[in-house]
Amino acid sequence: MNTLGIYIHVPFCGRKCDYCDFYSVNWSSSAAVDYTAAVLRNIRHYSDTARTVDTVYFGGGTPSLLTAEQTGSIISEIRSCFDLDSNAEITLEANPCTLNAVKLKELRSIGVNRLSIGVQSMIDEELKMLGRLHTARRAEQAVLEAAEAGFENISCDLMIALPDQKTESMRYSAEKLAALPIQHISAYILNTENGTPFDCAEIRDRLPDEDDTAELYLGMVELLEKRGFMQYEVSNFAKKGFESRHNCRYWKCMDYLGIGPAAHSCYEGKRFAVERDIAAFIADDVQQVTVTDEAPCGFEEFSMLRLRLKEGLLLDDVEEHKADILRKLPPLINDGYAETDGERIWLTPKGFLMSNSVIEYLVF
Structure with a gap:
């Protein structure tokens, strides 16, 4: 198949969460303008109207910190430089604090048709402990506003095996999310990543042990499937027909092109990665990449992903x-x-x- 997915890494955050090791920097309006211009240059560099783009994914960071106009200019450039499928899945990751009714309508009008909202928990104490900027009430409001704006494909993130977490709090968050007008849940076990504020004995000593983590995970799978969110990947659950088409590209060794600092690609027979440096990305005419695999998707990798x-x-x-x-x-x-x-x-x-x-x- 000659289809292609495009991943845009938007490396801006209002504040970095204490558990996160994804590449991100503080947002500023001037940096966002320069970053968007660099993304457009790179889309033009990779231009190939013979390739049909059927998924676009804005990940981060917090992509919803870009204005709708900036996001729309990127989608328009993809449409000009590739054959953007009329039914393409176009996903934007969003923090609940960056969404409101006006912006959601603007995002729908520029072609975004799938939202991935970083909720993580529906308990305020847990959100504060994770360093999230939103409350459970704001997360719920963001989902309801998105549905009201016409989004029919909404995903929410849920994090489990948090410090001191018990089954009751996991079930509460999972039930609250499942009751919202959403179609997909990405549920992750918390990992303490090297170099993050959570990479310390104080946090590790409070994490559930292996048996408790297993109980939380298996209980969550059972609960979500009873609510109609069927597991289709280790950490992903969807109502029928709402599996993430873009993420499935990764697991099926299909081509995707990554643009932006820290973005990864599996494109035209190679895997490559962009440097984790927004200044370099903005300064360079074309993003500088390092080839990480000259012959990807061999037996081991193909089998592991499948x-x-x-x-x-x-x-x-x-x-x-x-x-x-x-x-x-x-x-x-x-x-x-x-x-x-x-x-x-x-x-x-x-x-x-x-x-x-x-x-x-x-x-x-």
């Missing part, structure tokens, strides 16, 4: 390794980590919880 999906790995796609995988499979099935119908293998929620170890055992 096994992150609930649909799993089709054994005929890895014919040369089929016998070895089948030989390793029985103990995983016996222990409840994997299942098979003879043609495909997939991980159970219990297997997803241990996905790194299970996939390493099967594939490497």
Whole structure:
């Protein structure tokens, strides 16, 4: 297929969350203007009207800090330089504090048709502990305003296994989100990333242990599926037909082009990454990239990514390794980590919880 996804990394934040290690800098209006101009230059550099773009994803950072006009200019440039599918999924990540009824209507008018709202929790004490700027009430209002503005594809982020978190608080947040007019939930287990404020003994000592984390995760999967949000990937749940088309590109080794500081690409047979430096990105005529893989999507990577999906790995796609995988499979099935119908293998929620170890055992 000649389709392409485009990822735009918007590296601005109002304030960096204490757990986050994604590349971001403080927002300023002048930096946003210069950044947008650099994005437009790079879109023109990669211009290829023979490629049909069927997903566009504004990630960050906080992409909703850009004005609707700036976001719209980027979408318009993609439309001019590529064959932008009329049914393309165009996603914008947003912080609840940056959304209001007027801006949401503007975003709809420029072509954004999917929102990914960073809620994380519906409990104010947890939000404060995470360093989030919004309250649970503001998060709920943002979702309701988005639905009122005409958004019919809304995703919310949920974070679990927080310091001191118990099952009751996880269930409360999950239930509150599931009751909102949304179609997708991305649910992540909190990790303490190196170099972040959460990378300290005070936080690590308060995190749920392995057994409690498993109870939280498996309980969340069960709750969300009862509410109609079916698990289709390790950390992603959707109502039928609302799986993230852009993120599925990553897990299916399909082409995507990343633009912006810290953006990654799998494009025209190579993986490459842009330097984590907004000043360099703005100064350079074309973003400078480092090739990270000259031949991506070999057996190991292809299998690893496919096994992150609930649909799993089709054994005929890895014919040369089929016998070895089948030989390793029985103990995983016996222990409840994997299942098979003879043609495909997939991980159970219990297997997803241990996905790194299970996939390493099967594939490497």
